[in-house]
Amino acid sequence: xxxxxxxxxxxxxxxxxADIRADLLLIADMIEPGSRVLDVGCGxxxxxxxxxxxxxxxxxxxxxSQEGVNACVSHGLSVIQGDADLDLADYPDGTFxxxxxxxTLQATxxxxxxxxxxxxxxxxxxVSFPNFGYWRIRWALLTRGRMPVTRSLPDPWWETPNIHLCxxxxxxxxxxxxxxxxxxxxxxxxxxxxxxxxxMRRANLLGQDGLxxxxxxxx
Numbered sequence: 353x354x355x356x357x358x359x360x361x362x363x364x365x366x367x368x369x370a371d372i373r374a375d376l377l378l379i380a381d382m383i384e385p386g387s388r389v390l391d392v393g394c395g396x397x398x399x400x401x402x403x404x405x406x407x408x409x410x411x412x413x414x415x416x417s418q419e420g421v422n423a424c425v426s427h428g429l430s431v432i433q434g435d436a437d438l439d440l441a442d443y444p445d446g447t448f449x450x451x452x453x454x455x456t457l458q459a460t461x462x463x464x465x466x467x468x469x470x471x472x473x474x475x476x477x478x479v480s481f482p483n484f485g486y487w488r489i490r491w492a493l494l495t496r497g498r499m500p501v502t503r504s505l506p507d508p509w510w511e512t513p514n515i516h517l518c519x520x521x522x523x524x525x526x527x528x529x530x531x532x533x534x535x536x537x538x539x540x541x542x543x544x545x546x547x548x549x550x551x552m553r554r555a556n557l558l559g560q561d562g563l564x565x566x567x568x569x570x571x
Contacts, residue, residue, distance in 0.1 A: 372402050374544035375561055379454060379478050382536065382565050383407055387449035390414065390473065392436050393456030397424035400431070412448075414439065437461045440469035448474040455504070455561070457481045459513040468530050471568045476535070480563040483539070485519030485556040503542070504561055520555050520562045527566065536565035 372380075376399045383389060385407045391400045394413035397420070403409045413431035415421050424431035436453070437460050451474035453466070458481050460466045470477035482504035483489075492500035499509040507513070518526070520539065527534055537549040539559025546563070549555040555562075 372398055375480055375540050375563065376402065376454065378538065378540065378546050378563055379452060379480060380407055382478050383409065383450050383452075385409070388447070389450045389452060390443075390448045391452045391454075392440070392470070393453060393459075394424065394429075394431060395420050397427055397429045397431060399452065399454060400424065400429050401427055404429070436466050436469075440466060440473060443469070443473045445472050446475065449476065450474050451477045453477065453479045455480055455482065458517050459515065461515070463516050463518075464526060464530055467526065467532060467566075471532055471566055475567065475571070477566045478564070479566060480540075480561055481518065481523065482514075483520050483556065483559045483562050484517040485521065486560050487557050488542075488560075490557075502560065520549070520559055521552060523562055523564070524552075527564075531569045532566050533569040533571075534564055534566055538563040 379399060380402055383403060387409050389403055389409045389411045391411065391413045394400050394415050397413060400411045400413050404411045411430065413424055413429060414434040414436065415424065415431055416435055418433060421431050421433045436456065451470045453470060457463050457466065457479060470479065488502055489500045492498065501508065505514065538546045539549060539555045540546050540561040540563060541558060542560050
């Protein structure tokens with residue numbers, strides 16, 4: 353048994369698992385211990401901190417907001433201020449084992465270009481996003497005729513940073529267009545339970561978030 357998977361280490365980490373969002377734990381579980389990781393749009397660094405301390409990764413972060421950068425640096429994290437739409441192009445190919453983009457793709461100006469950079473910079477990319485095909489969103493639009501507010505989309509339309517909302521079906525089409533292979537595909541429901549994507553109709557209707565492990569199709 354690897355020391356990273358020992359019962360003692362799991363027991364030590366168990367108390368911390370409640371301090372991190374369920375979707376971030378699922379992302380962490382997709383990343384091999386000891387990997388080189390870039391967390392794009394890392395916010396206040398909760399996921400990055402978890403990966404460094406409990407997955408023993410070599411972690412770096414890129415965050416747009418100065419407040420987020422300050423919070424990360426105050427916790428000893430290696431994070432720089434940057435824009436995913438502009439600054440990912442500066443990273444050489446294959447710099448990282450994993451590049452993470454959590455609930456940020458929909459806020460980018462050029463989602464396809466950003467996604468292609470993720471799988472260029474990293475051997476694999478882990479991407480999550482709110483699913484605009486989720487049934488509560490459809491119901492809110494149908495019955496109230498208003499932009500919905502959910503756990504994954506908490507801001508009113510006039511304050512939201514999201515400019516390219518998509519459904520799980522839309523995301524699969526984007527991956528196909530960009531020559532991106534999907535290694536794992538999960539939905540996360542309102543109860544935070546993850547399910548592998550089998551039926552696309554069910555996934556697109558019941559998944560509040562989509563979570564994908566990606567790589568370039570030509571690798």
